Amino acid sequence: MLIELAVGDAYGAGFEYVDKDVIHKYNNLEYRQHPRHLGTKPGMYTDDTQMSLAVAELIVENKDWTSVNIADKFLEAFKRDEREGYAAGFYHFLKKTESGDEFLKNINPSSDKSGAAMRAPVIGVYEDIKEVLEKTEIQAALTHNTKDGINAAKASSLITHYFIWEKGQKKDLAKYIKSHVKGDWLSPWTGKVRSKGWMSVRAAITAIQQTNSLAELLKACVAFTGDVDTVAAIALAGGSVCKEMKKDLPSWLFSQMEDGSYGRTYIESLDKKLKQI
Template identity: 45%
Template sequence: MLLALAIGDAYGAGFEFAERSKIEQHNNLTHYEQHGLGIKPGCYTDDTQMSLAISELLIEQQPWTPLNIANKFVSCYKRDRRLGYSSGFQHFLDSIEDGAELLEKINPHSDRNGAAMRAAPIGIIADIAQLLQFAKMQAQITHDTPEGIASAQAIALAAHYFIYALGDKSALTAFVSEHTATMWDDTWQAEVPCSAWETVNAVLTLLSHCDSAEQILLQGVNFGGDVDTVTAVALAIASQSTQYRQTLPEFLTRDLERGVFGHDYLAQLGEQLMALKR
């Protein structure tokens, strides 16, 4: 899951809020593009780094508390500072030392997609009631709004649906809607803003209608807007199902970053996360 998430993140990052002309010219699955912020081709962003934080906490089986979650967010950022966070949140992370300070000083009332983008690993939790609780708690740290919480729960549920092979992809949106008491939409066609609602709808659209990992990447980027979050989350979730052809161009794995927290770390951590399946 985590390797697929990073590939979707790194590929999508080259097109995040890019001009339509760049998408039309270069969204062809032949190479990683450089992000407008200067993020090097093949490098992932905050979507992956925060998902690593969630995954590590699950694997370590520490108590699922706001302080432990916040400490993970801060420590993962401090050990490997990278671009991709919103400028305001990045400045905030640079200004604090630990999770306690994060909880003390943050304004948590965002309705953007930050809580959803990191929620896919929570899908490994077998008990749906516990899954919903875990997704809600991690969302409340930074996105304590109805939109922030429901979107995080929706992404965790979508991952859970495929990890535990609960049904056909055509029934995914109904499953997620039932367990979040929210009517999600899988007919998204427009540019994707950083909003929690629209991001989940775009992800569900890809998962409901695509048949392969390649199609998810191409169509996800073609939406335009916050496409690295959409492609990262959708590819991570689809990687857990045989309902999607998993063939991808070799460059996506070959050219993914290889640093301390790059390809090999992602693959190893992903195996440890999946080992939690009950």
């Protein structure tokens, strides 16, 4: 799940808010240099994956699910392997913040953008839906303590939960989410995905329901245009644990993924540990 999330993020990163004509021409499953974000090289992942690694580590280390432990983890994941791709304000906040306590004291948690949803898919591994929703809300509230921010995160973690725990067929995913989380999850998303969390999550749900293979899914996410690295990260995490989805991502999307200390090899090993939860 994590490695596919990272593939979605890294592939989508080359197309985030890129002109739609360029996307239509190059949406062919090769990592691509973003025309403006020159610090993110082809095959590098962004904040979506880095924050998901933080949450995944918290899960496999079986740490207490407290705000301060979560904040410490976000900082640890960022400081050991700094990268661009975060919203500018949050990037500078992470840079100057030294501890989880300081994080909690100084953060303005009023965002309704996609940050809390992009890091939530891994929480779907828990079997008990109450635990999934509670843990998702606690982590979301650190930075996105708004109704929309929290609901987007909950819907995001329920996508993977639905498939991992085989709650139903792919075509009924949106209905399942609607029955547990407030919001319009039933209307199919069309067009450009802007920055609010629920937009990325609804686009991911739509793409999952409209495609039958991970390769098709990844292209569909990017074809929306807009905040497509987040859409693809959330959707690929869900698609990767869906039995109805053909697992046909081209091998180069894995082999060309960055593979430093926290790259592909690390992500795959964390993925294995997550499966044992």
